[in-house]
Amino acid sequence: MTRKSRVLAQCFILPFILSSLVWCSGCWSSKEVEDLALVTLVGMDLRIENGQEIWKASALVLCPQSQTQGEQAGQESRERYYEGEGPTPQTAILAYSRAMSRTPFYGYISGYIIGETVAQENLIHFVESASRYWQTRPRNVYFLARGQASEVLKAGGSLDNRLSIELTEFTDHRATATGRSIGVYRYEFEKWLASNDRDAVLGVIQTVPASEASYKPGKDQGEEAQGGNESGSKQNNSASSEESNSTQENLVEGIGVFRDDKLVGYLNREETEGCLLISRQITKGEMAIAVEHDNQLFTYFLFKSKSKIKPLVNNGRISYQVIIQTAGGVNDQPGFTLGVKEIRELETAVGEQLKAKALAAIEKAKEYDSDFLGFSQALHRSKPKVWKSFGSNWRQAFTTADIEVIVKAQITKTGKLGDKLEVKRASE
Amino acid sequence: MLKELWPNPKAQQKQLILVSYDENLKALRQVFNLCSDIVFHEFIINSEHPLRAFILYASPLCDYQIICEQLLKSVLMSNGPKGVKITKANAIEVLKEKLISLAEVVVANNLKEIEDKVLQGYAALLIEGSPLAIIVNVKGGDKRAINEPDSEPSIRGPKDGFVEDFETNMTLIRRRLKTSRFKSIIMEKGELTKTKIAVCYMEGVANPKVVEEVKQRIARINSDSILEGNYIEEMIMDEKFSLFPLIQYTERPDKACSSILQGRVVILIENSNMPLIVPSTFTTMLQAAEDYYHNSIAASAIRILRIIALNLALLLPAVTVAVFSFHQELLPPELISTVSGARQGLPLSIALEIILFEFTFELLREAGIRLPKKIGEAISTVGGLVIGQAAVNAGIVSPISVIVVAITAIASFSVPNFEAGISLRFLRFSLILAASLLGGIGIMFGLMGILIHLCSLRSFGVPYLAPFAPLVLRDLKDSIIRAPWWFLTTRPRTNRALDVIRQGDSQGPRKPKKGGGQS
Numbered sequence: 001m002t003r004k005s006r007v008l009a010q011c012f013i014l015p016f017i018l019s020s021l022v023w024c025s026g027c028w029s030s031k032e033v034e035d036l037a038l039v040t041l042v043g044m045d046l047r048i049e050n051g052q053e054i055w056k057a058s059a060l061v062l063c064p065q066s067q068t069q070g071e072q073a074g075q076e077s078r079e080r081y082y083e084g085e086g087p088t089p090q091t092a093i094l095a096y097s098r099a100m101s102r103t104p105f106y107g108y109i110s111g112y113i114i115g116e117t118v119a120q121e122n123l124i125h126f127v128e129s130a131s132r133y134w135q136t137r138p139r140n141v142y143f144l145a146r147g148q149a150s151e152v153l154k155a156g157g158s159l160d161n162r163l164s165i166e167l168t169e170f171t172d173h174r175a176t177a178t179g180r181s182i183g184v185y186r187y188e189f190e191k192w193l194a195s196n197d198r199d200a201v202l203g204v205i206q207t208v209p210a211s212e213a214s215y216k217p218g219k220d221q222g223e224e225a226q227g228g229n230e231s232g233s234k235q236n237n238s239a240s241s242e243e244s245n246s247t248q249e250n251l252v253e254g255i256g257v258f259r260d261d262k263l264v265g266y267l268n269r270e271e272t273e274g275c276l277l278i279s280r281q282i283t284k285g286e287m288a289i290a291v292e293h294d295n296q297l298f299t300y301f302l303f304k305s306k307s308k309i310k311p312l313v314n315n316g317r318i319s320y321q322v323i324i325q326t327a328g329g330v331n332d333q334p335g336f337t338l339g340v341k342e343i344r345e346l347e348t349a350v351g352e353q354l355k356a357k358a359l360a361a362i363e364k365a366k367e368y369d370s371d372f373l374g375f376s377q378a379l380h381r382s383k384p385k386v387w388k389s390f391g392s393n394w395r396q397a398f399t400t401a402d403i404e405v406i407v408k409a410q411i412t413k414t415g416k417l418g419d420k421l422e423v424k425r426a427s428e
Numbered sequence: 429m430l431k432e433l434w435p436n437p438k439a440q441q442k443q444l445i446l447v448s449y450d451e452n453l454k455a456l457r458q459v460f461n462l463c464s465d466i467v468f469h470e471f472i473i474n475s476e477h478p479l480r481a482f483i484l485y486a487s488p489l490c491d492y493q494i495i496c497e498q499l500l501k502s503v504l505m506s507n508g509p510k511g512v513k514i515t516k517a518n519a520i521e522v523l524k525e526k527l528i529s530l531a532e533v534v535v536a537n538n539l540k541e542i543e544d545k546v547l548q549g550y551a552a553l554l555i556e557g558s559p560l561a562i563i564v565n566v567k568g569g570d571k572r573a574i575n576e577p578d579s580e581p582s583i584r585g586p587k588d589g590f591v592e593d594f595e596t597n598m599t600l601i602r603r604r605l606k607t608s609r610f611k612s613i614i615m616e617k618g619e620l621t622k623t624k625i626a627v628c629y630m631e632g633v634a635n636p637k638v639v640e641e642v643k644q645r646i647a648r649i650n651s652d653s654i655l656e657g658n659y660i661e662e663m664i665m666d667e668k669f670s671l672f673p674l675i676q677y678t679e680r681p682d683k684a685c686s687s688i689l690q691g692r693v694v695i696l697i698e699n700s701n702m703p704l705i706v707p708s709t710f711t712t713m714l715q716a717a718e719d720y721y722h723n724s725i726a727a728s729a730i731r732i733l734r735i736i737a738l739n740l741a742l743l744l745p746a747v748t749v750a751v752f753s754f755h756q757e758l759l760p761p762e763l764i765s766t767v768s769g770a771r772q773g774l775p776l777s778i779a780l781e782i783i784l785f786e787f788t789f790e791l792l793r794e795a796g797i798r799l800p801k802k803i804g805e806a807i808s809t810v811g812g813l814v815i816g817q818a819a820v821n822a823g824i825v826s827p828i829s830v831i832v833v834a835i836t837a838i839a840s841f842s843v844p845n846f847e848a849g850i851s852l853r854f855l856r857f858s859l860i861l862a863a864s865l866l867g868g869i870g871i872m873f874g875l876m877g878i879l880i881h882l883c884s885l886r887s888f889g890v891p892y893l894a895p896f897a898p899l900v901l902r903d904l905k906d907s908i909i910r911a912p913w914w915f916l917t918t919r920p921r922t923n924r925a926l927d928v929i930r931q932g933d934s935q936g937p938r939k940p941k942k943g944g945g946q947s
Contacts, residue, residue: 030753030867032778033764034771040761062761064769078765107757108764135757 037102038062040079040164043149044089044126045115053122056115057092058083058150060164061100062108079162081154089129106133110164111141111171111186113149113205119256119263124193131190138187141171144256144263146206155207155248163250167205170252175203176280179273179287179302181252192372193261197380197387197394199370201275204254204266259370267364274361277324277354278373281306285328291349296336300350300411302328309378313386319402320375324358326350329413338414350409358405371398443539449480449556452539456484456554459543466546473503473555475514480556484542489549491568494530499551499564502527516557523553524562532565547622571596577679579846582718589679594624594698600681601628601696605688609633612696615646623654626696628684628703633691635924638888642693642706657700664706666886671854673847674887676708683717691925693888707888709922711895711907713848714738719910728909733842735908740839741852745786746859746871748832749779754867771826779864781829786860788815789833790853812837894922912936 038061045056060079084095097104118126130136145152157163171183181203192200255267255275267275276282287302305326312319330338330346338346365373375398380387390397446452453468460466470482481503485495509526512518524533536542537560542552549567574596577589590597598612609631617623625646629639645664654660657677665674678684679702684694687705695704705712714734719727751758752767759767776784789812796808816830836856843849855878862870885892895903903920905911914936919925 030777030864031756032771033752033756033768034774036756036764036768038761038764038768062765064772065762065765105756108761 031103031105034064035102036105037100038108039104039106040108040110040162041113041153041167042093042109042111042130043113043115043145043153044092044118045145045149046117046121048121053087054085055087055089055092055126056083056085056148056150057089057096058153059093059096059104060153060156061104062162062164079156079164081156083150089126106135109135109137109140110168111143113143113145113152114202115145115149116147116263118149119144119202119258123258123261123263127190127193131186136186138185140186141167142184142186142189142202143167143205143252144202146204146254146256146266151207151248152205152250155250158249167252171203173284174286175252176276176282177284177286179276179282179285180254180269181272182255182276182280193258195377197371197376198374199260199372199395200258201372202256202258203252204256205250205252207248208251210249257365257368257370257372259368264368264370265364267361270357271361271364274357274359275373277305277326277358278307278309278322278361282326289350289353291330291346291353293342293346293349298330298346300328300330300346300353300409302326303412304328309373309375311375311379311382311386313383318379318386318397318400319404320378320398322358322362322403322405323408324354324405325408325410326354327410327412329415330411331415338411343411343414347409347411350411351407354409355405355407358407359403362403362405366399369395369399371395373398375401375403445537445539445542445554445559445561447557447559449554452554453482455539456542459539460484460546469500471500471504473514473519475519477515479514479516479519481553483551483553484546485551485566486546486549489547489569490551490566494566494568495551498530499528499553499566502529503553516555519555520558520560520562523555528562528564530564530566534563536561536563544622567595574600580678580680580683580717580844582680582716582721585718585721586680586682588681590681590684590701590703592699592701594626594696597681597696597701597703598626601685601688601694604681604685605630610688613643615643617646617649617651617660618654619652621653621655624698625654625660628688628694628696630688630691633689633919633925633927634693635691635926638707638924639693641888642695646695654697655699657695657697657702657704660695660697661704666888670881670885671851672710672882672885672892673713673845673851674708674885674892676705676712676845677702677847678705678717680717686717686720689930690919691923691927707890707923708892709887709890709894710882710892713845714843716844720913724910724912728911731908731910734844737839737842738852741836741843741849742856743859743871744836744839745782745832745856746863746874748828749782749860750863750867750871752778752828753864767826767828770828774823774826776825777864778826778829779860781825782832783857783860783864785816785819785825785829785833786836786857789837793837890922890924895920 039059040062041060043058045058047054047056059082061082063078063080065078082096082099084092084097084099086092086095112126112130114123114126130140143152153163155163157166170181171185175181175183182201184200184202189200189202192198253269253272255272256263257265257267273287282302282305285302285304289300289302291298291300305324307322307324310321310323312321328350330343361373365371371377371394376387376394379397380394387394387397443455446455453470457468465487467485467487468482469484470480473479473481483495483499503523509522512522512526514522520535524535536545536552542554542561542563545563546552549565549569551564551566553562553564571593572591574588574591576587580589588600590600601612602610607630610628611631612626612628615625615627617625627639627642627646642664646660649660649663651659651663661675661677667674676687678687684703684705688694693706695706697703714731719731722730756764771778774781792808792811792815795811796804798804799807812834816834819825820827820830840849840852843852855874859871859874862874864870866873882893883891883897891898894900895907900921902918903922906916906920917931917933918928919930921928
């Protein structure tokens with residue numbers, strides 16, 4: 001290259017590259033924060049009218065925190081509800097976007113609530129639209145609304161008034177630990193939907209009347225659609241939306257089961273716990289299980305658990321062995337001190353209870369013909385040739401197999417600090 | 429132009445002192461015509477045949493007490509040494525060798541030398557009938573006392589600072605370097621200012637090639653005046669234009685001596701209290717003399733803090749602009765919600781807000797420097813607070829801009845080198861503009877440009893980014909961190925020092941052996 005051409009290159013090419021950068025991605029793509037509507041949660045519902053799909057998109061938008069509100073600002077809900085309808089998910093989203101005075105911004109979206117009808121009729125249409133959008137993040141959470149997703153969004157959050165934060169926190173820390181439901185991230189859900197050896201599940205959220213939101217032992221939400229709940233699951237409604245009903249609260253409990261891309265059913269409390277014991281590793285657990293021993297009820301606090309699915313092939317017949325190991329604590333009953341013998345007996349009793357839960361989940365999975373517990377996945381990994389022999393009927397490897405559950409429950413803490421407290425009791 | 433200012437120095441040099449007293453007086457009066465500060469003092473020397481004589485000196489540069497008590501008194505009050513008669517022929521010799529009791533007495537034979545010496549604070553004594561003159565050092569006059577350096581204060585460490593007086597500055601260095609290996613080569617530059625420049629280095633430590641390069645670059649200077657260090661700094665730099673200071677300067681004698689001991693060259697300049705230090709690297713910008721006086725862990729932590737501050741001062745406003753205008757998803761939603769609420773109805777974009785506020789702050793800072801010290805402090809502090817608060821209350825700028833500019837300002841003050849601080853200001857504005865146009869990509873382009881520029885810089889042949897680029901592992905012990913003194917056994921290799929060993933090995937503290945034995 002001659003000196004002249006080098007100078008020409010320096011004079012023209014570099015400014016050209018720099019100017020093209022400015023023209024292509026310059027300040028035109030800048031947007032001021034005060035012009036953005038920060039969408040935090042999106043819900044999607046579907047109904048069929050005259051044979052035509054009508055999609056209903058709903059969104060919660062973070063309201064700018066006004067400085068003049070001072071301390072009271074934190075007391076009020078800071079998410080505003082919007083909704084729109086259209087023949088496709090995109091048109092429905094555009095419909096609510098038009099109602100906003102600012103440009104919707106999805107960089108802060110924490111998750112999506114999928115309506116029951118969407119999950120049953122046309123899940124892929126919405127999930128694919130969401131996953132292809134550039135501001136969607138892998139750690140966005142997915143929940144399944146039992147009923148209408150828009151109702152869940154309208155009801156809003158409770159403790160810190162932001163449903164988006166509550167759902168993210170619940171997925172990150174509490175869903176599995178409490179044994180109430182399952183937290184599913186976007187990447188996980190899409191992976192299951194695309195997988196050819198496992199089915200998908202989602203945590204279930206629904207709105208319930210506040211009057212019924214009291215602790216009712218034995219009453220199961222999974223069995224009664226709008227049933228009673230533990231007090232810890234309360235989610236107060238929002239004050240921001242005019243449409244919000246003050247008597248409605250959000251509740252996260254249970255698991256929705258998919259077969260391929262269709263919702264096929266739900267798991268009740270017992271089955272949910274069993275599902276979590278088999279498919280998830282529990283750490284920092286907060287599950288409490290009542291165990292009876294010598295006509296006395298003890299509480300087993302499950303701290304942690306891990307499981308392993310072992311596929312076995314004997315003479316061409318497939319069977320599975322599920323080994324669940326748990327560790328937990330049992331606080332002594334008043335007036336009763338646990339010895340080594342009692343602890344061993346209690347461990348057996350706990351193991352039986354946990355085994356019952358796991359078997360219930362397995363039974364449900366077989367009933368739905370949905371392998372959401374990962375049995376086929378385990379077979380695929382350890383014996384790929386056997387798994388391949390099933391071809392597209394891979395679920396048969398699970399539904400027709402014998403499954404043995406072995407639970408090794410340990411009691412690592414008894415809460416014993418010293419001798420029992422001798423409290424005088426009223427004579428009968 | 430230069431020749432017109434000073435017609436023909438060589439021709440003047442040849443103008444010898446005449447035997448005629450009147451001719452010499454007349455010629456010198458003509459040279460110093462209209463120079464009100466030059467004193468001609470005529471008198472008679474006691475001898476067998478009284479001799480006319482005069483002394484000539486520049487009153488502001490001389491010490492009257494020396495002139496009166498040690499020069500005039502010995503010449504006027506004495507009848508001469510015993511057995512020696514003062515005559516026209518031997519007057520110069522007798523006075524020089526037997527009467528004048530001053531340390532520096534030389535003889536000159538031409539008027540140019542007399543003129544030069546007189547303007548340096550010497551007194552010239554001419555005697556009737558003699559073609560020679562006695563030049564006596566009577567330097568004195570007012571000079572600033574040695575004070576604590578204003579630009580580089582320290583909590584621990586010596587409190588003396590360089591002053592404008594050349595000899596005093598040399599003294600401050602010599603007091604610390606009591607070795608004949610410490611050399612100072614004095615050169616004179618500036619046809620009209622006759623500024624003395626001393627190239628100081630440690631023989632056997634400093635690389636002779638670097639010393640020679642320094643001498644050559646200074647020798648090349650052909651200027652009428654050198655009034656401050658920067659007059660020669662810009663002439664001897666490796667690059668014609670650079671935002672970064674390629675030559676370090678200091679007001680602290682201890683720092684100058686430390687540099688000499690590291691194999692670097694210090695250039696002392698007459699009438700400047702800021703000697704130059706070459707070669708200089710990027711890391712020296714972030715080092716303070718005090719780093720070597722504190723515990724090494726504390727000193728290292730402070731150096732890391734300075735690097736963080738440097739990055740804040742350079743990048744915080746630009747990153748704020750980029751994040752709030754282009755990459756909002758990087759911020760927590762609570763913050764964006766608060767900022768969004770605070771920015772409702774504001775007329776300017778966040779980029780303009782920050783640029784305007786930075787500009788205002790620069791104005792305040794400049795005004796603070798120019799005003800008298802106490803008023804300046806009040807202006808810069810109160811001005812910043814009042815204007816910031818007023819601008820927020822008036823709905824002109826958002827609080828986030830004020831906070832960002834304030835943090836940037838605080839961070840920029842923690843960079844020890846003032847010149848580097850000025851560079852940072854320019855680069856900061858450039859990066860804010862780049863960020864407002866292209867967001868994060870603009871900042872990346874800006875930083876890459878800065879890095880490329882830094883990689884291309886040299887200071888007297890030493891790469892500016894040394895010891896990081898090129899990587900000199902052994903010099904890293906005194907770069908971002910400051911290793912303990914017992915570990916600093918070698919001098920920095922980046923300075924191309926000849927003798928790299930500074931001290932012996934294994935001098936670290938040791939615990940006494942158990943049982944009372946010696947360690």
